[in-house]
Amino acid sequence: MAQDHQADRIVANYLKNRGYQQTEAALRKEAPGTAAGQAGSSSSNAWAPRNGAKVSIPDYILFHNENEANNPSGYQQSYGRLRKWIDNSIDRYKLELRRVLFPIFVHAYLDLVERGLREHAKNFMEAFKADHVELHNQDVLRLSAVTEPQHVAENEVAQNYKSSSFHLRMSQYCFELLLSFLQDNKFMLILRIVNEHVSIRIDALEADASDNEGDIAAEGDGSGDKSTDSQIEFQTITKLQLGKLPPDQPFYAEMERQIKLEQPPDAAELLNEIEKVKQEPRVDAPSILYPPRKLLDIPAAINELREVRNRVHITAQTPVSICAYTFHNTYGDLQTLTISPDASKVAAGFRDSFIRMWHLDAHERHGMNPGPRSQVDKAPKESPAIRRLIGHTGPVYATSFSADQRYLVSSSEDQTARLWSLDTMSNVVVYKGHNYPVWDASFSQQGWYFATASHDKTARLWSCDHIYPLRIFVGHLADVDTVRFHPNGAYILTGSSDRTARLWNVQSGNCVRSFRGHHGSVQTVAFAPDGRTIATAGDDRAIMLWDLSSGKRIKKMIGHTDMIYSLEFSQDGAILASGGADNTVRIWDVKKADTKEIGGVKRNAQGNIIQRPPQSLVSTYPTKQTPIYSLRFTRSNILIAMGAFTVG
Known part of the structure; x- marks a missing residue:
């Protein structure tokens, strides 16, 4: 009182x-x-x-x-x-x-x-x-x-x-x-x-x-x-489990055994990398069950260790290296582009309902004759390096590779998602559940589970062994345009035409974070490798960086002059790459605090702004006439950009 x-x-x-x-x-x-x-x-x-x-x-x-x-x-x-x-x-x-x-x-x-x-x-x-x-x-x-x-x-x-x-x-x-x-x-x-x-x-x-x-x-x-x-602010903050999943001990033990048995020249370095992975702290790790990894995956896992060991650390003195693929004679027909985790394959979805596969690595062509490597063209007579996947009955809007690169999931206007075997180049499962076109599909980084986003305002969680959705995520007020998995697989992030992004718990199906701030549709989202930061962007040409633990916005980055199609964090999480309809790739320093964001502008005696501080934008790489549809950092931190050349 x-x-x-x-x-x-x-x-x-x-x-x-x-x-x-x-x-x-x-x-x-x-x-x-x-x-x-x-x-x-x-x-x-x-x-x-x-x-x-x-x-x-x-x-x-x-x-x-x-x-x-x-x-x-x-x-x-x-x-x-x-x-x-x-x-x-x-x-x-x-x-x-x-x-x-x-x-x-x-x-x-x-x-x-x-x-x-x-x-x-x-x-x-x-x-x-x-x-x-x-x-x-x-x-x-x-x-x-x-x-x-x-x-x-x-x-x-x-x-x-x-x-x-x-x-x-x-x-x-x-x-x-x-x-x-x-x-x-x-x-x-x-x-x-x-x-x-x-x-x-x-x-x-x-x-x-x-x-x-x-x-x-x-x-x-x-x-x-x-x-x-x-x-x-719309929801109560709940504690999230953002840590990495515990390592698959039997799988790593078998990797060590094979390395010691084969004795490659870099055996000591590979064994050292395995020890680093096994000793990483596992704070706040979720309990998500995945099928055990197969012994067949060991050679690919060893190659992945080599790429990680040779990773380039991007700094102001060592700028990012970019490899750009331009697809000619496809503008207007090409709907989506996706590159595999090891950058050996490209999948493209087209308006005519086909999926086309390009094998960029001559050693990964499954017996096909090598095609031209200077550019990737859609020609009247397709190169032997190109394979077509036929099954959808409408435009294909999204494709995503599984972690082991043996499967591809796709989504289409025909209201279905399809699972394709890349060993047999055939459709093995059709997933029906959405009532309207499915705009996006994405595999989890561990494989097995994938998610879809649709015009019916929902996102759905699927597994490869069930033909019905395991979870339906309801809450958006307009189309769900994009969906991505958290690195540990415990959450999915969706972007919507209702100008929001939402984080969902895959086990409960509940929305645990809602991110609001955009003036237009959220067309693309990305997780940092540590799983504690996300980036969102879309129609309003602004990139927003968010802290997942608190749900608060870290900063807003402006520079693009047209819609942003793709976001991708570097492997160490220090750099964010963005690409869009303004025919540019832009590199941002996400660790740098913009003084504009903290009120550090210079003013004259009358209080008017006379100079703005530098932004987080590190560099801009323009293309001739190629909107950037997709970006991916390889495990060695080389950025791959892909887009379709526009005529006129």
């Missing part, structure tokens, strides 16, 4: 020092046991008057004006006046103040719907939705379908906003202007929304107007992230 009185005195002194009257009298009037007094002790939704400190505004000010609360037109009138006041503000503060309008708009509309004021809610939506369609068009469309009180409880978007806090950054002066305007005009309905659903953090410096993007991202803003984008 003493703490409650002390908090009230802090609030009263703060507001009184800034010219707000009647606060002390209101505090004294409220008895400690009343609902208002009890609400005043809560600090879960607190205003932040200065850096590093938060002060709770008791709810007594929210019920001060009962006439406004009982007025069905109160929201429309108060919101309209706030909007007009912001529009008439000077340009220096207008953009910063506008960011508070969207959460007020959402919760005002939902409150009207919950109170059964259908016509007032409809009029409110029609009057003000145009203000937010540019940045929040999909959310506005979904909310406009919520017209009855029961809809609020049933609609996922409405429930997300009702149970979440909208995070904003605002300068000290703008914060005081806003608070003064709301109190002076007794807009208690809006004050209630701001207190319950908006968390404002005060910056000592004014926000940069050029950063007015209105992002929405899960889990609030990241530690050290000083961007001015608004963010919203």
Whole structure:
């Protein structure tokens, strides 16, 4: 109780020092046991008057004006006046103040719907939705379908906003202007929304107007992230198991036995590499069961050890080496490109429903005659180095190699996924379950399991020995465009046209992280090799880096001038490569902290930005006219880029 009185005195002194009257009298009037007094002790939704400190505004000010609360037109009138006041503000503060309008708009509309004021809610939506369609068009469309009180409880978007806090950054002066305007005009309905659903953090410096993007991202803003984008958090943080799987001891023991038996020239180095793998720490390792590896895989595993041993560490002094494959006479027909883990094979899906296979290594052609290595062409008479896989009845949108490179999974507009044997070059299983085109398919790094993403707004988990899905991941509000497995196989990451990426637990089927911040569809996602960082990108040309443990955004990287198709981390996780429709491959230093992200811009005496610090972009490699569809770092850290040449 003493703490409650002390908090009230802090609030009263703060507001009184800034010219707000009647606060002390209101505090004294409220008895400690009343609902208002009890609400005043809560600090879960607190205003932040200065850096590093938060002060709770008791709810007594929210019920001060009962006439406004009982007025069905109160929201429309108060919101309209706030909007007009912001529009008439000077340009220096207008953009910063506008960011508070969207959460007020959402919760005002939902409150009207919950109170059964259908016509007032409809009029409110029609009057003000145009203000937010540019940045929040999909959310506005979904909310406009919520017209009855029961809809609020049933609609996922409405429930997300009702149970979440909208995070904003605002300068000290703008914060005081806003608070003064709301109190002076007794807009208690809006004050209630701001207190319950908006968390404002005060910056000592004014926000940069050029950063007015209105992002929405899960889990609030990241530690050290000083961007001015608004963010919203939707789910409770749950602990993840992100560690590597324990090594297959019998398999490695057999590898050691064969190496000692054959005694290759680099036997000592190979045995040393095996010991390193066996001694790696296995903190937070999940319990995922996979079939034991076969003895037939030992030669490939030994070659993999050699590649790892010879891995190049990419630094500023040793830039990345890139090998680019351009596919001619295929633009418009070529839908997807995938290269095998050892970079010996390429699979391509085409609009005419075929899959074509190229064997890039002469030793891996399975008896086929060597073809030209200078370029890969689709010619009227196909080279013997090319094999066609026939089975789908619609365009093939995705292909993925298994870990042992004996199988390929593909997905198509025909609503199926198919498993192909690369030993016999034939279709062995057809997987049916999706009701609409399947946009993506991806094997786990351990093989055996694969996942698909579809226009039916779901992703599904499959295994090679079952024709039905093991899990169905439901939660996205639009097409699921891409799917990837976590390195340890315990989670899958999906990107969607609803502008979000989600992380799913493959054992429970639950969504454990939701990443929001993009302004367009999330077309590509990637895991860092350690499994603790992800990257997302897509239509909005921005790359976002996220920390999986906390769900917070690390930074946002901008440089592409068109849609981004592919992301890939280097084998040591220090470099991220991106490729897209702007005909470039770009290399990013993900370990480098951008000073723009932490507010380290240079300003003149008037506070205007005079110089921006360097970004994480390391280098840009343009092609002539080749959009980059796919990227892959080999185990030795050589980057392979692939795309289709465009004519004209």
